[in-house]
Amino acid sequence: MTRTQLIGLLSAILLFVAIYCVFSFAEIEMTMLEVQKIFYFHISSAFTLFLAFGVTFISSILYLIKRRDKYDTIALVSTEIGIVFGVVVFTTGPIWARFAWNTWWNWEPRLTSALILWLTYIGYLILRSALAEEKKRGYSAVLGIIGFLNVPIVYFSVELWKGGLHPDTSTKMNLPPTMQIAWLISWLALTLLYLFLLMFRYRVEQMKLELETIQHQQMGEL
């Protein structure tokens, strides 16, 4: 069994454990009842989204310093996975907001900064796909860095915009032990899932490159 398969298997097992913990082990929250269960996957996905774009940021810096293609590939696949986790965050977020704050969208700083970051990296992928092959890597790395630098400023701006009165969503600190365990397992499961997808997509990209090299060689022979 390869390392990727092992992590994939581990994340699959942990996902089942997380689902069990969320629905059977963690106690039901008294105000929001069953809807609160969204919290475990919403927050964990948001953490993974920031982690994914953080990896893009670091890989982009490393690419510009070392000029090795593998860092560019990591940045690319991490962005793609981050965007998928973003879809989860922006699907579960409004459902949570509807029940918690009686509105489908709340301009909560964390949620808003995640949205801006998500849109920035969608732009990154669109622009990347339009760039010529030889320029793609360097330009993408520059965008990967600038996009992430914007996060603290966006976060601070939205917090100021809200006048510091936004509802405190950092309830994990006051969670009962069963909920805390369920949340931690969900978070770990999604982080491992991210890692698995990253390694898997990285391998696919490598294989694509290998295939292209072989095709070029064959064309040369012809």
Add this chain to the structure above:
Amino acid sequence: MEAFRQIGWLIHKDLALQFRTKDMLALIIVFSVLVVLIFCFAFGPIFPEKLEERGKLAASVLWGTFLFAGIITLNRSFDIERMNGALHGLRLTGVDASYLYLSKVVSIFLFLILLEVVVTPIALQFLDILTVLPVALQEQLPWLLLKLIGVIAIGTLGFCAVGVVVSGISTNTDGKESLLSVVLLPLTFPVVMAGAKCTVSLLTTGGLGGNFWISVLIVYSLVFLASSYLLFEFVVEG
């Protein structure tokens, strides 16, 4: 000193290209006035009576207009460099990439400031802001306009700082320059937010007292100016 001389010449070259035919300036001013008109048709002819509401409307009209105008200017500015490989030619002269970056930021900034100086009073007039301004503010109108242009200038600098890098990248997409807006708009989110808030504060109180937004504008401009300055070399090299 040599650096300043080179940057000065590059700025001179950019401005000469922009103003040589006056076409670009005329086009962008007409475009901006049209955008303001569209906003006025959408919200008018009777605008909100409350000063704060009117201020918010004016801020959104001004910043929305300048954002669109800025994107067109950036696209145009790099289009000229791309034509006939002018940028490569410049690099062959041995000019440092950071000088190129600074000159581009300054020339686009100056061009946009000129536009803003012309369009801001027109927009405020179209929105009939004078009728709701308190008498004390009406008496200090030139001073108020000056402060407003100052705030817009800081925001424009931040916009240019990041816009030049993104524009430098997007011009390499073979006719897909419209992609610039997809990437640039999320990045300029703090500028629009902080700039609009400062504008509302100026139009309603005449000052920025106790307003943190001006700090956000300045911090954003400085962070992006510094990071883009460092990264522009990679944009020129590819």
